[in-house]
Amino acid sequence: MNVLDHPVASSGWPAQPFGAVKTRGTSPNWGSAVIAQTSLARVDLLRRLIVPAGDDEVVISHISRGRAGHGPTESQARKAGYAVCVHLDDLASYDLWSDERHCASPPLPSGTIHISDMRHIWQADIQSSFQVANFYLPQSALDEVIDEQGSRGTAALHCPIVEKRSDSVVTNLAMALLPALMHPEQASKIFLDHAWRALTAHLLKAYGSPDARPQIARGGLAPWQERRAKEMLLADLNGNLTLPDLAQACRLSCSHFSQAFRRTVGCPPHQWLLSQRVERSKELMLNSDQPLSEIALDAGFADQSHFTRVFSRIVKTSPAAWKRAQER
Known part of the structure; x- marks a missing residue:
């Protein structure tokens, strides 16, 4: 990129x-x-x-x-x-x-x-x-x-x-x-x-021309495919993996993998990865004394502003406010 x-x-x-x-x-x-x-x-x-x-x-x-x-x-x-x-x-x-x-x-x-x-x-x-x-x-x-x-x-x-x-x-x-x-x-x-x-x-x-329009893939991931994809995503919270990486590991084409992952998990891989970054940041806030700037990087975010924006959108409150609420 x-x-x-x-x-x-x-x-x-x-x-x-x-x-x-x-x-x-x-x-x-x-x-x-x-x-x-x-x-x-x-x-x-x-x-x-x-x-x-x-x-x-x-x-x-x-x-x-x-x-x-x-x-x-x-x-x-x-x-x-x-x-x-x-x-x-x-x-x-x-x-x-x-x-x-x-x-x-x-x-x-x-x-x-x-x-x-x-x-x-x-x-x-x-x-x-x-x-x-x-x-x-x-x-x-x-x-x-x-x-x-x-x-x-x-x-x-x-x-x-x-x-x-x-x-x-x-x-x-x-x-x-x-x-x-x-x-x-x-x-x-x-x-x-x-x-x-x-x-x-x-x-x-x-x-597109009628004979070249893509077909809709049916069905979701097999249990082993879902497990493998999630393991790979969790092992690289920074998001350096690509769809071809995940699809190849699951022995599927990129298009089939993307549709099957969404049917199985309920969201695309990049959205699931964001939710896992947020969960990782919660663990770090509860179990460490790291500043939010370090937690952001350890959880796979680009920086603290990126962390705050994504966390606030998903959790509906800022990381600092969430952490204070857990300490009460």
Whole structure:
């Protein structure tokens, strides 16, 4: 996992995206997989996570400009993959071109999503302010999910900008990932694995070709699989394990393992891991004199603020308040 966080523009960095993202490459400009490129000097905020996905990378970004007048963008190189754009604010005025042909460019309300095939060349003239969350999904990531689900056919997505589609699943996932983009040190590998795989499975089901839509796996984990997965998660509370690690240990595909774990345990692996970190922190608060900052690290949290935020959300009170209540 890698991250760039640039809340303040700086013209000394390579071009960055509007409507999609960039992945690392061998060219001086890092290679391109964007709908339309812009420089950091022309946006107010750019945050980016790069997540390994097989032999390629999924890239997640958050980009915004709070004023009008961005203007024309540069084109990008063709790449085998798809750019999924989620508009978090209204986009009132722009013009879009695909392979040098002007496309319908309707105003887009907040919550609109669209998907662009990056085998085409995209350019835009952005006249109004914008705020977007973007996912770049390489073709290999889609193919991997299709293979794991036992489906046949070519993984392809179709959701053009002119349809102005609203998708609460994609929008809510984008919003859930904004804290990870702001604090990447608090995002575990298993959470990011789950996020891009869940997104890909949903997109294939909702916007994929019929012969390539993933099948729904049935049934939960066998007792030995549940035991093995939980043992592995507890042995690494820091969350350095990935879904492929757990799935391989249970002799399942990643997609099957994720669905089976949720059916058996009642929540995804990363959520179960968070609950176990909280339980570990309670044990340490009751049985040691360690300060909360040390307890946070020993329980697998990135730091005390991460610990306090997660503990308060799950327990409905702060760690300090919980500890005082136990001492009465």
